[in-house]
Amino acid sequence: MNIVFMGTPDFAVPSLDILVKNGYNIVGVVTATDKYGGRGMKKLIESPVKKYAVENGLRVLQPKNLKSPEFVEELRSLKADLQIVVAFRMLPEIVWNMPPLGTYNLHSSLLPKYRGAAPINWAIIKGEKETGVTSFKLQHQIDTGDILFQEKIDIGENETAGELHDRLMILGAEVVLKTVNAIKQGKVELHEQDDIEATKAPKIFTEDCEINWNDTTLNIHNFIRGLSPFPGAWTTLDEKNFKIFKTLKIEGQTNKEQGILFTDNKKYLHISTKDGLIDVLEVKMQGKKKMDIRSFLNGYKINYNKLK
Numbered sequence: 001m002n003i004v005f006m007g008t009p010d011f012a013v014p015s016l017d018i019l020v021k022n023g024y025n026i027v028g029v030v031t032a033t034d035k036y037g038g039r040g041m042k043k044l045i046e047s048p049v050k051k052y053a054v055e056n057g058l059r060v061l062q063p064k065n066l067k068s069p070e071f072v073e074e075l076r077s078l079k080a081d082l083q084i085v086v087a088f089r090m091l092p093e094i095v096w097n098m099p100p101l102g103t104y105n106l107h108s109s110l111l112p113k114y115r116g117a118a119p120i121n122w123a124i125i126k127g128e129k130e131t132g133v134t135s136f137k138l139q140h141q142i143d144t145g146d147i148l149f150q151e152k153i154d155i156g157e158n159e160t161a162g163e164l165h166d167r168l169m170i171l172g173a174e175v176v177l178k179t180v181n182a183i184k185q186g187k188v189e190l191h192e193q194d195d196i197e198a199t200k201a202p203k204i205f206t207e208d209c210e211i212n213w214n215d216t217t218l219n220i221h222n223f224i225r226g227l228s229p230f231p232g233a234w235t236t237l238d239e240k241n242f243k244i245f246k247t248l249k250i251e252g253q254t255n256k257e258q259g260i261l262f263t264d265n266k267k268y269l270h271i272s273t274k275d276g277l278i279d280v281l282e283v284k285m286q287g288k289k290k291m292d293i294r295s296f297l298n299g300y301k302i303n304y305n306k307l308k
Contacts, residue, residue: 001024001025001081001082001101001180001183001184002025002027002078002079002080002081002082003019003024003025003026003027003080003081003082003083003084003180004026004027004028004029004030004075004078004080004082004083004084004099005019005026005028005029005030005049005083005084005085005086006029006030006031006083006084006085006086006088006091007029007030007031007049007085007086007087007088008031008032008047008048008049008087008088008089009047009048009049009087010048010169011086011087011108011165011168011169011172012048012049012086012087012088013048013049013052014169014170014172014173015084015086015106015172015173015176016029016049016052016053016086017052017173018173018174018176018177019084019176019177019180020056020058022177024180026058027059027078027079027080028058028059028060028061028075028078028080029049029050029053029058029059029060029061030060030061030062030063030075030088031047031049031050031053031060031061031062031088032047032050032062032089033062033063033064034046034047034050034062050062059078061074061075066089066091066092066095067092067094067095072094072095075095075098076098080098080099081099081100081101082099082101082102082103082104082180082183083095083096083098083099083102083103083104084103084104084105084106084176084179084180085103085104085105085106085138086105086106086172086176087106090142091103091138093140096138096139101183102137102138103137103138104135104136104137104138104148104179104183105135105136105137105138105143105145106133106134106135106172106175106176106179107119107133107134107135107136107143108120108131108133108165108168108172109123109131109132109133109134109201110130110131110132110133110134110150110152111134111136111143111147111150111193112143112144112193112194112195112197112198112199113197113198113199114131114199114200114201115142115143115144115198115199115200115201116142116143116200116201116202116203117201117202117203118201118202118203118204119131119201120161120164120165120168121161121201121204121226121227122199122200122201122202122226123155123164123201123226124155124159124160124161124164124222124225124226125222125223125226125227126199126222126226127218127219127222128155129154129155130152130153130154130155131152131153131155131164131168132150132151132152132153132168132171133150133151133153133168133171133172133175134147134149134150134175135147135148135149135150135175135176135178135179136148136190136193137190144193144195145193146190146191146192146193147190147191147192147193148179148182148188148189148190148191149175149178149179149182150175151171151174151175153167153168153171158221158225158246158247158248159225160225160226160228160229160245160246161225161226161227161228161229161230162228162229162230204227204231205231206231206234209227209231209232209233209234210233210234210235211223211224211233211234211235211244213235213258213259213271213272213273213307214258214259214273214274215273215274216273216274216275216276217249217250217251217273217274217275217276217277217278218249218251220247220249220273220278221247221248221249221278224244224245224246224247224278225246225247228245228246229245229290232244232245232284233245235307236307237285237302237307240285240286240287241285241286242283242284242285242286243283243284243285243290244278244280244282244283245281245282245283245284245290246280246281246282247278247279247280247281248278248279248281249276249277249278249279250270250276250277250278250279251275251276252275252276253275253276256272257272257306258272258273258274259271259272259306259307260272260305260306260307261302261305261306261307262277262305263297263302264297265297265301265302266294266297266298267293267294267297268280268293269283269293269296269297269302271307280293281293283296285300
């Protein structure tokens with residue numbers, strides 16, 4: 001069975017690796033084009049999936065336009081029986097409908113919940129206790145195809161999006177292998193998604209990440225960890241962007257207005273909310289590196305008690 005794998009970020013690498021290590025014939029790897037980045041935007045950066053593919057002698061395709069006749073013809077020439085997609089961009093029908101066994105996608109939520117670009121972030125922001133991964137067969141509308149497999153995983157009370165990402169990445173690879181094995185054995189039983197249960201997980205932009213200190217302690221805690229480490233929840237301290245990555249919640253009415261700072265300027269920083277306090281553990285001041293709160297307070301004195 002010939003397989004084309006499509007993916008770009010770190011999240012996709014274990015899924016490609018597990019297929020390679022289990023002897024599947026990967027005839028091509030489709031990934032994002034190289035982009036300039038780093039200091040001065042002068043370094044050409046390859047995607048993690050491309051790096052893995054090159055290191056393992058796999059054929060790499062990096063189309064700028066997925067509908068271009070040149071790419072479509074090159075993809076067709078690979079004669080793939082199956083395409084597996086993990087963390088890649090939306091495919092046109094001419095691409096996803098090409099292989100005879102279809103194109104299957106791995107999504108990092110329990111579909112139909114959290115359809116969209118940021119399912120891990122939104123599951124935490126919304127206070128979910130569990131999430132998981134889903135393999136499904138692609139069709140026209142994004143994240144709406146029939147489901148093959150799902151696996152659930154609990155979300156820790158203080159777990160960040162980054163930590164959950166890394167666990168789902170490994171679980172996802174196992175589901176990708178399970179999916180391909182089932183397809184190879186002809187044991188495919190698909191189940192329709194219930195659109196009534198669907199929720200959205202749209203892409204998150206920096207302007208969406210400002211902390212609302214008038215919200216509840218629980219909601220703020222979930223918001224911060226759901227955006228950690230990227231793009232990062234932020235507030236304004238001394239007229240500078242102040243990102244907060246890790247917190248604990250101290251619930252219980254404070255009888256103080258929201259956004260009040262409580263600190264000894266040595267060991268702790270608490271910020272008042274609608275119904276309690278946020279215990280700040282890890283931060284990054286604009287222009288500085290990320291650090292734990294003790295390290296931050298060791299070099300930065302807070303001289304006032306109200307966030308703007």
